[in-house]
Amino acid sequence: MVSLILEARGLVFRYAGAARSAVEDVDLSLGPGELLALVGPNGSGKTTLLRLMLGTLVPQRGVVAVLGRPLAAWDRRELARAIGVVVQREEATFPLRAREAAMMGRYPHMGPLGAPATRDQEAVDRALERCDVASLSDRWVGTLSGGEWQRLRIARALAQDPRALVLDEPTANLDVAHEMELFELAAHLARVDGIAALVVTHHLNLAARYADRLMVLHRGRVAAAGSAADVIRRELLESVFGWPVEVTSWHGTPQFIPLKRSEET
């Protein structure tokens, strides 16, 4: 049996002063080579769940284990060598060159001082190549387009040499081609490199086509989890998203179409 990279059991988290839990009794497991898509309406607890999985929030109940070890037993440097994360929004305060930014992915492998070693340079080269941003090395990150900046941040996460990759809405603000490229990259990293990938996204149809499994969060609870066929179901999506939909199929994968008011039957 292949051991799990990320595992959570019975997570409960309520923000101070909130009326209900942001995350309520959530289980999640992610193995090597697996692409898991986490979907759900705005405010359904997706980002909170990620923060619980990554140790920036501590659950009131439940446990998280990374590579079989409880999260509390990891320090930040170790964790950064195991999991690469691309958060939703990030802005560099001071200008950086693209390559310098990607090199920060090597910091958890480097000492406090001293120049990057050959091994670090090579890891950065590989990661930049991988995400198709090697030609941007000398550009200031402030001058990159949304898609380039996104791919650079994934390159930085890959430079960490992680076992798992966590991407929080990586395709927000990207056009169709960049969005597709990003899903292709994530799927490739899972399939070919055996990286465990957890992707938060609003693109259910793409998630259904690329991900091995989907998990739908609704008001902090898991409303459904499993294959595309388990999740892309009319009643389920209508109740979770509160909008009428029709489910159809594209080459055997279920896809959904939100209906116009005039199309409702």
Place this chain on the structure above:
Amino acid sequence: MKWVVLGASAALALLTAVAVGPAGFAVDPVTLAIIRDLRVPRALLAFLVGGSLAVTGSALQALVRNPLADPYLLGLSGGAGLGVVAAIALHLGGPWILPASAFLGALAAIVVVYRLGVVTGAVLDTRVLLFSGVVVGAFAAAMMGAIMALSPAAELRNAFVWLLGGFGSASWQSVSVFAAYAALPVTLIYLAARSLDLLTLGEEPAQYLGAEVERTKRLVYGAASLLTAAAVAVSGTIGFVGLVVPHAIRLVWGHLHRTLLPAAFLLGGTLLVFADALARTVFAPVELPVGVVTALAGVPVFVLLVRRWSR
């Protein structure tokens, strides 16, 4: 190449500062004594203080992710100053005590500023933080004014002269006091260089790249308070070095702290040595407070900075 230019400028500044003065430069016992006991320690102290202020400014800017942060604007200098004035008023003078009471003042200031900064929400808003710094600085200045107004004339004068900032009382003792207080925090900040790089990305991304954010923040705020306190205790409040120097280095050297910090130290030291040399020679035998010189030079640069930043 850049390091050579920077090192040469530092050497030039120190040599110039040692060579010039009312007694001129000559090889006779009196002049040599002046050079050994007055000019050399004075130049060294100015260099160390300038370097420390620049390092402090660089680290604070990364920590609050704002290019306008410096010990002065964040209220650290004010808190340290209040600590010193209070110590003088309570007759607690003495070269080793003053930095310690300045440290208490600076620490109190940063705690208040930080609390005010997070008051508006769970997340620290750097604009609110800078605003709080200015408010706390103003409060400290008012308290210093009140203490001095209520003090006997002699102490008033002592406190006032000290407050304007300067290296007129520099001695080998003040050099050793300052070096003793500054060595550890400068080292600690330098060892945090990579964490500071990461913190400029934001606290959450920094954590995911391996930075222990809370520990780094405590360490750097503590070190910055200690450095500011030591600087204020030996030379009064000297503004703008901590603000302008890091920015100048960032422009030509980039923003990675492993090089930014030592480069800022060298440039900060160099500039303050020059500023002090100007302060004591331009209107000789009357000395200008060195803080006046740095402010006169720093305000225009600050204005430029704000314009760039707000665009």
